[in-house]
Amino acid sequence: MRFTLNGETRDASSPPMSRLLDVLREEFGLTGTKEGCGEGECGACTVLVDGAPVCSCLVPLVQVEAASVQTIEGxxxxxxxxxxxxxxxxxxxxxxxxxxxxxxxxxxxxxxxxxxxxxxxxxxxxxxxxxxxxxxxxxxxxx
Amino acid sequence: MTRWVGASVPRKDGIGKATGQARYADDLVFPGMLHGRTVRSTVPRGRVRSIRLDFDASGFTIVDFRDVPGRNVCDLIEQDQPFLVERDVRHMAEPILLLAHEDRERLLSANVAIEYDAADAVFDPLRSEGVLKAIDIVKGDVDAAMGNADVIVEGTYRTGHQEHVYIEPNGVIAVPEGDGVVVYGSLQCPFYVIKALKSLLGANRHIRVVQTETGGGFGGKEEYPSMIAGHAALLALKSGRPVKIVYDRVEDMVATTKRHPSIVRHRTGVTRDGRLVAMDVEVVLDGGAYVTLSPVVLSRGCIHAAGPYRCDNTRIRGRAMFTNTPPNGAFRGFGAPQTEFAVEVHMERIAEALGMDPVTLREINALVPGDTTATGQVMHDDCSARLVLDEAVRRTDFRAKRTAYRGTNRAVGLSLFYHGAGFTGSGERTLNSKARLDLTERGVRIAVGSTEIGQGTRTMHAQIVAEALGVPYETIEVAQPDTSVVADSGPTVASRTCMVVGKILEECAAEMKARLGGLSPSEYFAKHGGFSVLKTYEPPDWIQWDDHTYRGDAYATFAWGCDVVELEMDRDTFEVRPIALTAVHEFGRPIHPALARGQIEGGTAQGMGYALLEHVVMRNGEMANAQLTNYIIPTSLDTPEFDIVMLENPYPGGPFGAKGLGELPMDGPGPAVVNALRALALDVREIPATPEHLAECALR
Missing domain, CATH: 1.10.150.120 ([2Fe-2S]-binding domain)
Incomplete structure (x- = not known):
């Protein structure tokens, strides 16, 4: 699964239905994105996908294919x-x-x-x- | 004039938090680490009949009570709460079995079938026969004085559970080290964890506790992390590998502590001209299934139950009751928000009964220097009840608004409150807290167990030391709380971290300054090498307190507050929209005005949630709305505009005049909101005042 992460092209090997939050934190070690509720209510996991804020706990990896993801580390x-x-x-x-x-x-x-x-x-x-x-x-x- | 104290210097931990570099418990990964999970009871009371593992157990570490090497009790005030159920279940979500596996998916899908012999459970504290703690405070002769009163006003007031909702759920990691473990965790009191683990694992075992960056506490990470740390430690010792236990939001809400629900009954005798002559108060708290901290929550609640008022004849009878619900525990305010809610709404009702303006009633009765509290504590110049009341009333033009809004959907309400700083009575002497300053090659280092949980401990302590030493704030380093490194400065609770621990640090710095003999820290180090200064807290020598009679000086000092809330209510939907809130607080002197303002704004917002939104629904002894979708805390759109006023009245016993502040803001919003709603002709006596509840009040 290829996407742009903080300006760089990256390939993720996590399963396609993995939560973007887990992919960022565990596969890419970007732990600045936090989990507060796991159901899109608290916003602690907010990242930008193509410039729009989304809760990364609600987004499966497959949904950001070819998209640009920005985290706090970016x-x-x-x-x-x-x-x-x-x-x-x-x-x-x-x-x-x-x-x-x-x-x-x-x-x-x-x-x-x-x-x-x-x-x-x-x-x-x-x-x-x-x-x-x-x-x-x-x-x-x-x- | 002070240079560092009183300045809003950059937070020590500010940029790490703003860049995402700060490391919280769940951000840490150790080689070979397993994930841990807690299997919990699904009945509120009963006996475990059988446990069956319905999964392939290969690769799993499984722990039950038989794996406990020491005592299977979480050592706190009492030793009654087991780390793991042996046979008897006393509440829903009680820990029974622990599992660990390196694959989180396999761990979460492992099914354990537990059969119980269920027993009848008690959920209503008024129907419980189990008295967990009783406290009686008696001053004067209430019965005789009540007979001489012109008017007697009675009422019962209720508050619900409140969930902390620190945005970071609980989490710890236990890593084998030597013959024991090192625990990294999101927690307020590292030395509480040491005490609990020494009991669980054996007194001679090596145990070290390190506080990681902590995403909020509010009391919710005072005692419960000891339980999670024990679980992780048992799994780590059995597997020989690091084990991480991080709760998800649902587990955190279902299983961990909450604010005690309360039922407070008042019967008050007053003269026709508004003087309180007799106050008879009964406080009942729902303690839940184990003792935890309930005795001290009840204590603080009872001591604050008569409010900041003078009354020569007062009787306060408090009971904390056992029920078959998860134990309630520490939460910012610690019993006082409940009892001050009751007394402040009751004062409003007394004013209504007398046909008197609520401000005038409070002006007549507010404590002034020379008066005594319910415990007989004499007020001195640090008593500011009238100061905050007068300023809040003047600033908000309260009386004129009260008149102008009559007959509209808009109203103002007011509350007057106080909060004792530090441990109650002889508590600080018993704690015997210590603080240490180290002179190192890098400069001066603060080494205390007091934790940064967002309130600004590191920053505020560094300001105090910089000021007292006469060195730049930037050169003061603050050690991460690691129990093998820092001094035990007592728990980070009870609005004591600035006033008490800050005071010890100020004294350490004064001694270090004398030893430096005019040299700078780096000059001294180059010449003579490093040294440390360790000091113990010495409470004011005039404090007299009797734990048996509950007479004497309950607190070294009190902080004072008056909140005025302005709100609108929709008469069709009963939706309440808070518009503005003025908080006038006196807490000695702010060490860091921006941090202090943040404490007031944040605590006030929590109080607004407590008043209007935060409704824990209990069903069969379990929180039924254990998620942020339907347990509602204030968002940006629910929070009114704040007008924060910090009045100064320096307290000589605190560092640079500071008192405790952290809990005070929690006490005021509940009654201020309800008193505003009462001005809309709704007989509200309970929080949360949800639209559903207000609709019921309107039908009465």
Whole structure:
């Protein structure tokens, strides 16, 4: 199964119905993508498939054949969202953070607060009450 | 002026979490590792008659109670909860058998048939005859004073279970090491795990516990990880290989602890002008099937049950009851959210009965310095009940809104609350916590067992040490909690990690600074080599507490809060939309304002979920909605706008004036929400106030 992973062409040998989440974590060792619920409710496993945020726990490997998959590792360590999640304490325990950042990538520049709330409505955070996450995204997206 | 304390410096763990590089338990892989699974009971009470393995057992490691080398009890307050059922089942999802295999698919598809002789189960704590713990607090003469009251108000208030929903489910890995194991896990209290495993595996066996990055705790990873660590350790010892046990969300919700449901009855005598003259309170908690931490949850609940009010005649009678449900346990607030919910809704009803404005009733009765609490603890200058109440009322224009919204679908509600910081009474003296600072070639290292679970332990401790030593924050290193390396600074619970452990670290730093004699850490190291400073916590010497009579100074200090919530309710669907929440908190002084704000915002959101959304449905002693599809926690769209106010009233017994903060925000939203709903003419006395429940209230 061939697809593009963080900009590189990769061949996966996992069975075609494997969860994309498991393929990323176990076959490719990309453990930045987290499992929180396994049923598409919490968003901790959010990755981008052809630029759109999806829950990788719900996507079978076969569905990303020839597609482009981006994970948190594909962002490197110098993205404005990453810096502002740190500076604004948008990350507390951090387990939802990679998924939050991947979901926030889909926002346009200078989003309104409502835009952000809607974009993150599928990503649960139990630590922050979301307010610091909004502050982080607002700052990153206005740079 | 302080340089590091009071500044929102970058989190020590911030960038690792934002890049996905931080390593949580499930991210770790060891050579030859097996996956572990727990086979659990499917009856709430009974006796195991037979166990049959309906699978090809080749390649499996199988463990039952006969494989326990030491004592088959999870050593906590009592020694009553087995790691593995021997014969008698006391609740659903109780661990019976452990399986491990290197192929996860084979492991999960292995079928085990267990037959039981089922017995009658008790689910209602009011029908239970098993008293797990009883506490009585008596001040003055309630019966005599009640007879002299102008008005007596009575009521019963209920709160449901609450599930922690840390987004990272529980997980541990046990790896054979020497004659024992090293356990890596998502957990709050590494030394609790040591205690439990010493009992399970034998006191002389080598045991080491390492906390991995932990994706949220909220009390849910205080005591239960000891159970999972024991299971993984048994499988690892039998197989001789590393064993990973990571729960999926369903197992985590069905099997692990939750907040205790409560039933609290109040009977209060007041004068016509609004003075509380007699408070009679009965607290019943559903403890579940084993003792776990319920005695101390009941204790904190009872101590907070009269609220932040003065009343010379108070009687609080608390009972935690056994039921055939999974044991309830630690959850942020630890009994206080339940009892403070009851007293704050009851205060609202007293105001209604007197025809008095609810703010005025609280102004008349709120504790001020010189007053005493139910346990007889005298309030000092660190008592800020009026400070937070006055500021919240002023800031939100509460009285004007209350009047303006009358007859509309919009309402405001208020709650006044407090939370004792640190262990209760003589608890901190018994704990005897220690902290250590090491001078190393890299600089200064903090070596404590206090865990980072998102709240900012590493960052806040490093700020305290940097400030006290007079060195840059960036040069302070924080050791990963590994029980073979760090000092036992006590559990990461009870809003004590800043106030208590931070205080020991401040003292360690002062001693280290004196020994450096004006040299920088690196200059000293180059000249003389490294050294360590180890210190033990010394509670304030004025604390007097009697564990038998429940009289005295329950806590070294309290933090104070007043929440005002504004909401709208749809009169047809009974859907409630919270619009804004103002939280005015006083917790001494924030060490890191952004982290402190995060604690308040996050705790308040959890409290809003507790108030409106989070409904654990129990069916035959088991959580029936054990998934995030139908156990609903607040999303971004459910969470109102927060207005957070941090008032300062430095507490001399804490580091740089800090008190405990982590649990306080959990106490306020429940009653504030219900008091707002009461202003909409609904007689609500219970949470979660779901639309279904509100519809029932409307029919009364």
């Amino acid at each position: 962002l490197g360590d110098d993205h404005p969202l990453q810096h502002e999640f740190m500076n604004e304490v948008g990350a507390q325990c951090g387990i939802c953070t990679p998924g939050m950042i991947m979901a926030a990538l889909s926002l346009d520049e200078h989003p309104t607060l409502d835009d952000i709330k809607v974009a993150l409505a599928g990503n649960l955070c139990r630590c922050t009450g979301y307010a610091a996450i909004y502050r982080a995204i607002m700052k990153a997206k206005s740079q």
